[in-house]
Amino acid sequence: MRESVGLLGTGRMGTAIGRRLLAAGVGLTVWNRTPARTEPLVADGAVAAATPAALAACEVVFVAVSASADLLAVLDGPEGLLARPDGLRVVVDCSTVSAAASARARQLAADAGVGFVAAPVSGNPAVVAAGRACFVASAPAAQFAVAEPLLGRIGRAAVRVGDGEQSRLVKLCHNLYLGVLVQALAEVTALAEKGGADREAFLRFLGETVVGSPWVRDRTPALAAGDLTPTFTTALLRKDFDLGLAAAREHEVPMAVAGLTHQLVQAAIGRGLGERDLLSLFAVQAQASGLAPPG
Template sequence: MAERLARAGVDLTVWNRTRAKAEPLREQGAAVADTIAGLRDHDVVFTMLSTSEDLDHVLAELLGDSGEDRGPGVVVDCSTISPEASAAARRRCAERGTEFLAAPVSGNPKVVRAGGLSVVCSGPRETYDRVSGLLAHLGRSATYAGEGETARLVKIAHNLMLGVVTQTLAEVTVLAEKGGVPRHAFLSFLNDSVVGSPFTRYKSPAFVHLDYTPRFTPPLLRKDFDLGLAAARALDVPMPVTALTAQLVQASVGTGRVTEDFAILLDLQAAAAGLKLEPEAVPVDDGLSA
């Protein structure tokens, strides 16, 4: 995401807890800050963290701890966190005169590089309008979902769908293979059918080659299911399919394979069906190469 901003000619300074991850952006013309506080005087700061606790830590250093400190003009937070944690971050920013936009995203690094990132935003409309030009550089679309923390619920619901679809894809793929259909043939047909999608096509190489290079790990997916089911309880929405999938995601974490991609749901489904999977050496289009 930062690379896309830099290539668009945005005056960019970056910081990462692991500095080595930020250094390659120098080649795109970005400066690298030594500390988070080095971003404090910027017009807009994008943040992307794994948990609300990480966001709290970053905001504490970004905004300072003195009533005299002023934060950046706008913080655009792209993390996937709860609406409650987002509201707390918004209040903390307001205390330093900083506007706050909730802006979680859909798309892993390969999707971003292919220009397919989607952003959903919530907060004051004028704040969204202020940064919309930057959001346009990030990928395919930016959607304004309203005031407050509504974007967080949109992203949580999105990730519930991600998990449920992947579990379903694992189940039908195992069914087809145990009945004698090669995985690549079944997935090729499905992806070209009315029920195929950019996501099923994107996930197909992992399923065919059994390549579980991490894009999104089971513990991160479990966190989002916890957030989603908590929202469902608060809003009195029954989600039986989601609740069952949450147990299967928990089972994937319980295997200890927590550093692989959550596509390992395929392995767990195959094991439950008594099917031994082998990688298939067949080229598979992920829909992103172009």
């Protein structure tokens, strides 16, 4: 028998997730607030439902909506998924929502006798489509165990980091780490370049070493060219630093280098680079180093 899986939200991320499930042979029922947006998945074999409540017979339902309020809206109320949770065991939320909304959703699910796995995704819809996404999940082990085989068919890995809302914090930690990495890369690239090294060759070398990551290799052409076309804006990076450092304040964890990076991100936004790519950190560093401005 094919698994009976539901999907609430068929925007770019939801559609990418749904396609991976259909490709794996999973039986999929989908719903979206704007019904026309379910059409690509229906063309691939999914069944469209009229209300979230209609998915309550599925054993697992994925949620991929765009905001905190949308998450609560699809779960709660007379037409919500949790109204009559007939057969539903676990809700897997892949949306990017606040910890408060996630905790509220977890409580609503618990009240209905349903499990809740917070599973934000590392990777954009193109990464998900390529099967390269990585999920960071938090939920009690038994609930994660229900979701894990499906997460493993969507992406290449799913790691459970805790019982509750830890996955949201871990996603922020990931983005703090990314921001510091970009600033460190900006500093050493400026030093190598001012010392006479070829910028592109330097980045190519760094990408080949043990400290090289896919991110460094993927962004080397843009950084070599000084291209600030946004992939992730400086302003969005600041939002994650605001949230991540607030979480660190709450947990009483000092963040020396992340805190300084926060202010350097602020300096890039102060110079008017908020809507440019987060490689703006290099633009500011290059200017402070007396190098020709990138781009």
